[in-house]
Amino acid sequence: MCCSFVPSAFFEQIAEDESISEGVRQEAQNHANSITKTLAAAAEAAREDTKVKTRYTEIPNGFADFNCKIWDPKTGRVLGTSYESLPGTFYSSSQDPPYEQDSDVTDCMEALRSTYDFYKTIFGRNSIDDNGLQLEASIHYSIRYGNAIWEPQSRQMVVGDGDGNSRFGLFTGFFKPGSLVTSLDIIAHEFTHGVTQHTAKLEYKGQSGALNESISDVFGSMVLQWKLNQTVQEADWLLGANIIYTNSKSLEGFMREANSLRSMKDPSATSNLFPQPDSMKHELYYNGDNTWDHGGVHRNSGVPNFAFYQISMALGGHSWDRAGQIWYAALTDNRLERRARFVAFAQLTIEHAQKLYPDDPSVVQVVEQAWKDVAVL
Incomplete structure (x- = not known):
C-alpha cells in the first residue's frame, strides 16, 4: 500500500466543512481525489498482470555507503494519476557534482543523505533494506501536488512541489511551493516507510497501519x-x-x-x-x-x-x-x-x-x- 505524508482525510474534512468557502472546499476535494487516484495507480502497479512496469527488482543494492539517484517524472498531469512515468528523467546521482540547475535536487539528495547517515550512525543500518539499497526519489511529481509518498512497488519515494500558488499576487493552496522536498522530517518519514516495508511489513490499515x-x-x-x-x-x-x-x-x-x-x-x-x-x-x-x-x-x-x-x-x-x-x-x-x-x-x-x-x-x-x-x- 502506498503511504502518503498528508492524508486524504485531511482534505476530505475541509471539503465537508460548510463553514469553509465553496472554492476552498472544491480545491480540497480535488486534492483528496488526486490522492485517491494516486493510490489507485499504485494498486494497478502492484497487479501481476499490469501493464505498468515496476522497478522493485531493478534497483541495485549491496552498496557499502550512501548511494542515491534523483529523477523527474515529468508527468504534466494536474492530478497524480499514473506511475507509468516513474522514475522519470534522470537528474543526478550521489556520485555526481552538485546539480546546480535545480536546488531541489540537491536539497532532496542531502535530506536522503542525512536520513541514511542517521540510520547507519545510530542503529548500524545500511540503507532502507539494511543491505545497501540504492535510494531513489522522483521529485516535481505532477502539478501542484501537495504530498510526499512512499511507493512500495518501486521502492522509491515520490515528492510533489506543494500546491501553493502565488500567480497574479493571489496566494492560494495549503502547502508552500517546494517545501515538501526540502523538509527533512518529511523525507525521513517516507524513508522510514521503506524501512518498515523491509522489517515488520505492517499492514496499512487499522492499528497496524497507525503503527506504520x-x-x-x-x-x-x-x-x-x-x-x-x-x-x-x-x-x-x-x-x-x-x-x-x-x-x-x-x-x-x-x-x-x-x-x-x-x-x-x-x-x-x-x-x-x-x-x-x-x-x-x-x-x-x-x-x-x-x-x-x-x-x-x-x-x-x-x-x-x-x-x-x-x-x-x-x-x-x-x-x-x-x-x-x-x-x-x-x-x-x-x-x-x-x-x-x-x-x-x-x-x-x-x-x-x-x-x-x-x-x-x-x-x-x-x-x-x-x-x-x-x-x-
Whole structure:
C-alpha cells in the first residue's frame, strides 16, 4: 500500500466543512481525489498482470555507503494519476557534482543523505533494506501536488512541489511551493516507510497501519532532531512545520492558526492542521471501519506518537539515545506481526527496554507508564 505524508482525510474534512468557502472546499476535494487516484495507480502497479512496469527488482543494492539517484517524472498531469512515468528523467546521482540547475535536487539528495547517515550512525543500518539499497526519489511529481509518498512497488519515494500558488499576487493552496522536498522530517518519514516495508511489513490499515504511520513520524522527528543536535527539551516535536502556506487565502476557518500538520507533543492541539488523539480514550480516536483513512491510520497514529514523546521527555537527553533504541529494537523484532495492534508493539517496547537497560529499572517503568497513560495498557 502506498503511504502518503498528508492524508486524504485531511482534505476530505475541509471539503465537508460548510463553514469553509465553496472554492476552498472544491480545491480540497480535488486534492483528496488526486490522492485517491494516486493510490489507485499504485494498486494497478502492484497487479501481476499490469501493464505498468515496476522497478522493485531493478534497483541495485549491496552498496557499502550512501548511494542515491534523483529523477523527474515529468508527468504534466494536474492530478497524480499514473506511475507509468516513474522514475522519470534522470537528474543526478550521489556520485555526481552538485546539480546546480535545480536546488531541489540537491536539497532532496542531502535530506536522503542525512536520513541514511542517521540510520547507519545510530542503529548500524545500511540503507532502507539494511543491505545497501540504492535510494531513489522522483521529485516535481505532477502539478501542484501537495504530498510526499512512499511507493512500495518501486521502492522509491515520490515528492510533489506543494500546491501553493502565488500567480497574479493571489496566494492560494495549503502547502508552500517546494517545501515538501526540502523538509527533512518529511523525507525521513517516507524513508522510514521503506524501512518498515523491509522489517515488520505492517499492514496499512487499522492499528497496524497507525503503527506504520507513527513509526515514520517518530523516526522522521528523530532524524530532524539529530541533524539539529537537539535534546528532547529543545525539539518542537512538530511534523510538517515548514510546509504550511501561511499567506494563503485557502487557509480558512480552523486552518488559520495552524503551524504544523501534526504534533507529537500535543497531538490534539488546534494548531495542527490534522489533530490526533493522544489516548485511545480521546474523542478523536477513530473506531470505525477501514473505509475512512484506511481505518484511521493517520488519525490514530497520534496515540503511539504521544507515548514515544512522553518516554523521550521522561528519559531526557536525546530522543535517539534510549527511546529511539527501544523503538528500533521493537520495529526490527521478527515477532512483530504484520497486523500487530498497539498493545503488541507496546509489550515489545517494554521487553526491549528490559533487555537494553537491565541495570536501570526506571527505563522499563517509564515505558510501561507511557503506554498506560495513552490507554493502550
